Amino acid sequence: MSDEVFDKPFVITEKPLSTEMAIQHVSNPKAGAVNLFVGTVREWTGDKQTQYLEYEAYDEMAEKMLQKIGNEIKEKWSEACVSIQHRIGRMDISDIAVIVAVSTPHRNESFEASRHGIERIKQMVPIWKKEFWTNGESWVGNQQETIAYPKGEPIDGGEANG
């Protein structure tokens, strides 16, 4: 699949995501490992059944934040190459919502850096998920809907939604 939207290494798009393009962005001769985190639409959350999801984003800022996460990763793991895609709009069960691709010379750093990438996405990228359950619909806030941000910006080290 070749689509020019995926020419950008950090992208928010309504199109089905491309693992192939994500790998292509990070592949280079110094890399000995490419780690892909692929987040998919889950049908069952406990005993609640999801029919489909809708994601909304503040597109321009969200892309900037993905880029910022890429920069953060490069600061911590200087030899890393990063590409992140996030899909928005309607998605069905098992569709890919997000891809974090990281290449590094050795495998350990690629696992750590891709983990860092997905955790930061969940903290700071302006994207919202609306669940359409079998018995209603709801916006997913932060996981317990208890976190305010007194300092304006989410802090590093929050918890994840899986």
Add this chain to the structure above:
Amino acid sequence: MVKILFFAGLAEKIGEREMVIEEAGNWQIDQLTEWLQAQYPSAKSELAQSMVAINEEYAERTETLADHDIVAFIPPVSGG
């Protein structure tokens, strides 16, 4: 003149995705938040819990707006 953006559940509560406030050009974010809370009491807690971005960068609530700024109220995010 300042342009305000709302998203997700907050946009639904307020019933608008964007609006322009002519007189907000030198307000602090806090002041803008209080003004909106007075206009939209049903969205009071959502406005308080949101992060705020000025021109696509997260901002402190004490920051002062400038004319032509774009201010986004960002409810707790749930991407990934």
